[in-house]
Amino acid sequence: AQSVAQPEDQVNVAEGNPLTVKCTYSVSGNPYLFWYVQYPNRGLQFLLKYITGDNLVKGSYGFEAEFNKSQTSFHLKKPSALVSDSALYFCAVRPPYNQGGKLIFGQGTELSVKP
Amino acid sequence: DGGITQSPKYLFRKEGQNVTLSCEQNLNHDAMYWYRQDPGQGLRLIYYSQIVNDFQKGDIAEGYSVSREKKESFPLTVTSAQKNPTAFYLCASSMGKAGELFFGEGSRLTVL
Numbered sequence: 001a002q003s004v005a006q007p008e009d010q011v012n013v014a015e016g017n018p019l020t021v022k023c024t025y026s027v028s029g030n031p032y033l034f035w036y037v038q039y040p041n042r043g044l045q046f047l048l049k050y051i052t053g054d055n056l057v058k059g060s061y062g063f064e065a066e067f068n069k070s071q072t073s074f075h076l077k078k079p080s081a082l083v084s085d086s087a088l089y090f091c092a093v094r095p096p097y098n099q100g101g102k103l104i105f106g107q108g109t110e111l112s113v114k115p
Numbered sequence: 116d117g118g119i120t121q122s123p124k125y126l127f128r129k130e131g132q133n134v135t136l137s138c139e140q141n142l143n144h145d146a147m148y149w150y151r152q153d154p155g156q157g158l159r160l161i162y163y164s165q166i167v168n169d170f171q172k173g174d175i176a177e178g179y180s181v182s183r184e185k186k187e188s189f190p191l192t193v194t195s196a197q198k199n200p201t202a203f204y205l206c207a208s209s210m211g212k213a214g215e216l217f218f219g220e221g222s223r224l225t226v227l
Contacts, residue, residue: 009155032213043119043205043218044158051213090157094212101146101165101209102173103216107157 002027004093006106013081013113021076021109023091032094033074034103035065037087044090050074061085081113117142121206121219128193128200128226136191136222138206144217145210147189151175152203152221161204164189193224201226 003026013019025031032051036044048059055067065076074091088110092103119140128134140147146165150158160173164183178197183189189208193200203223207216 034215036218041203041221041223043121043220044207044216046215046217049213049215092216101212101214102148102160102163105150105158107155 002093002095002104004091004104004106006089006091006109008109009107010110010112013111015083015113015115016080019078019081019085019111019113021089021091021111023074023076023106025072025074025091025093027072027093027095027104029096030069031096033065033067034092034094035059035063035074035076036090036092038090038108039087047076047089081111083113083115086111086113119206119208119217119219121204121222123222124220126222126224128224130226131195133192133194134224136193136204136206136224138189138191138219139187140189140206140208140217141187142208142210142217143186144208144214145186146208147183148207148209148216149173149179149181149189149191150205150207152205158205161191200224 005024034049035047038044050057050067058064088108091106122137148163149161162181164170180192205221206219209216
C-alpha cells in the first residue's frame with residue numbers, strides 16, 4: 001500500500017538551532033513530494049515541493065527539504081529555528097499516474113521551538 | 116485576493132441531522148478535494164473532483180456526499196449515516212498534475 005510516515009510525533013528544538021522533521025514514503029515509481037505547515041485551527045499552508053531535478057528544494061520561510069531516492073525520504077530542514085516555526089508539519093506524496101491528483105498525507109509532526 | 120473560502124468555521128449538529136459544509140474557490144482550479152482531520156491521524160481523503168459534474172470517492176466516503184455543479188463550488192454534506200462526524204474538515208483545490216493543493220481555513224463540526 002502507498003503510504004507516508006513521519007516517525008516523530010513531536011520534535012523539540014531550541015531557538016537558533018537547526019531543525020529536521022523526518023518523512024519517509026512507500027510509493028512505487030517517482031512521486032511528487034510536498035511539505036505543509038498548519039497552525040492551530042487553521043488550514044494547511046504549502047511550504048515546498050519536489051517534482052524533479054535538484055535533490056535539495058528550497059521553500060517558504062527559510063525551509064528546505066532534501067529528497068533521497070535510495071532511502072525514500074524527504075526530510076524538512078531549517079538552519080536556524082524560530083519560536084514562530086512552532087506548528088504542525090505534514091509531509092505528503094502524490095504517487096505517479098495518480099488519478100485526480102490527490103495527496104497522501106503523513107500523520108503530522110508537532111514542532112516546538114523554545115526560546 | 117484569490118483563495119478558498121470554507122463556511123461555516125464552526126458548526127454544531129444534533130445526532131440524526133444532515134449538515135452541509137460550503138467550499139468556494141476563485142483560483143480557477145479544476146480539481147477540488149475534501150479531507151477530514153482527526154488528532155494523530157493526519158488528513159484522510161473523503162471525496163475529490165477533477166472536473167465539473169464528476170467526482171470520486173476517497174478513502175472514507177461512507178456517510179458523506181458531494182456535488183460539483185460549478186467549477187468554483189464543491190459542497191460536502193455530512194449525513195446522519197456518518198457514525199463519528201465530529202472532526203475538522205478541510206477543502207482544497209489544485210491545478211495540474213504537479214500542482215500543490217491550496218487549502219481553505221477549515222470547518223470544525225461538533226455533534227452534540
